[in-house]
């Protein structure tokens with residue numbers, strides 16, 4: 001590598017030196033996103049938006065395959081609607097943005113810019129649902145929401161962000177609970193298989209649950225700096241919203257009943273999770289299934305053979321585009337070395353190098369981003385080899401992340417041990433907890449670690465004494481410092 005080329009990579013702070021700066025450097029240098037002139041809001045640039053579109057496509061397919069339909073509801077929520085469910089409004093009040101004027105005219109009633117859409121959607125469900133035959137209603141919405149944040153970070157916490165929110169209504173509690181867990185499963189399947197991020201499915205504590213829910217479930221991931229991130233949530237809303245919005249139906253037994261509801265969401269913060277799970281000192285590593293570009297072709301150009309190599313590049317690009325997301329970098333002003341660095345930084349899973357000697361030998365060189373392993377492949381075998389390599393990279397990324405999580409999950413048997421782990425290594429800490437919010441709060445005060453979830457697999461770990469108060473019959477909970 002020439003000095004200039006090394007310089008280029010050096011502009012990313014090393015991950016071990018300063019993780020937060022590394023995160024910002026990677027996002028800005030790879031052009032995923034940029035700061036905007038509006039405080040707390042970011043601009044998602046084309047490379048970042050292509051990633052979001054692939055994420056959206058993968059999840060949307062699953063949402064539809066499980067019987068849901070997409071719809072769109074207004075951005076504005078009348079204040080009186082938002083105020084109906086007491087817990088809900090209390091939970092969101094500090095971060096709601098309000099519209100007070102239409103043009104120059106002061107509005108009679110303030111309009112909230114949706115922080116989430118339960119209120120507006122419930123007001124419609126009250127109109128649409130009459131009989132048990134109208135149930136279930138299974139609707140999803142892809143949209144933007146606004147939550148006024150004081151401290152913001154690219155993708156992880158911004159005042160406006162993108163997400164999907166599902167809102168369903170059911171005839172019985174059992175059906176709603178089944179739906180809640182089904183969606184949690186779908187999120188886990190998507191995040192693990194498409195994004196290669198392993199997660200722990202579990203239930204949130206009373207304090208950490210969604211404002212207005214009966215129960216909140218989440219999938220929790222561990223980032224490579226040892227902090228946890230909530231990757232998606234699924235709520236059983238019970239009948240809280242049905243009662244305040246008067247969503248009733250006439251059941252088969254001629255009794256009028258309130259519906260049972262769920263809501264569930266995954267947001268663009270998942271991009272932050274993807275960056276922090278897989279990225280390294282050289283930049284991003286994109287899981288092949290959602291990578292905006294899966295194969296980057298880099299021609300090795302010399303004056304004498306330039307025309308021939310460019311022609312081959314075009315030919316290969318056209319041929320491979322049928323199967324994969326491919327781009328050929330034929331820019332004249334950069335050396336191949338520069339381009340290797342740039343696309344490596346952008347996390348493209350496979351680099352294909354083609355030069356005059358390769359053409360003569362009817363071959364190409366493939367380099368994978370995750371292991372940097374290099375293979376020489378016969379031209380006719382390229383599509384099959386690339387296909388296998390992409391599967392291999394996808395699997396390897398998940399496996400690496402699983403190993404990291406395993407190596408950074410600890411069982412703490414007393415508070416001293418707990419504090420030592422959280423101070424020195426972070427990671428997930430498994431510990432028995434009595435279920436009391438007093439212990440939960442004390443642990444949080446002492447360690448800044450919160451209960452991420454009570455894993456659905458908790459019974460495997462049996463019962464034990466609460467790590468804080470020592471009370472018997474505690475269940476295992478996952479603790480961590482979190483984003």
Ligand SMILES: [Zn+2]
Nearest residue numbers: 434439466469
């Ligand atoms: Zn306790």
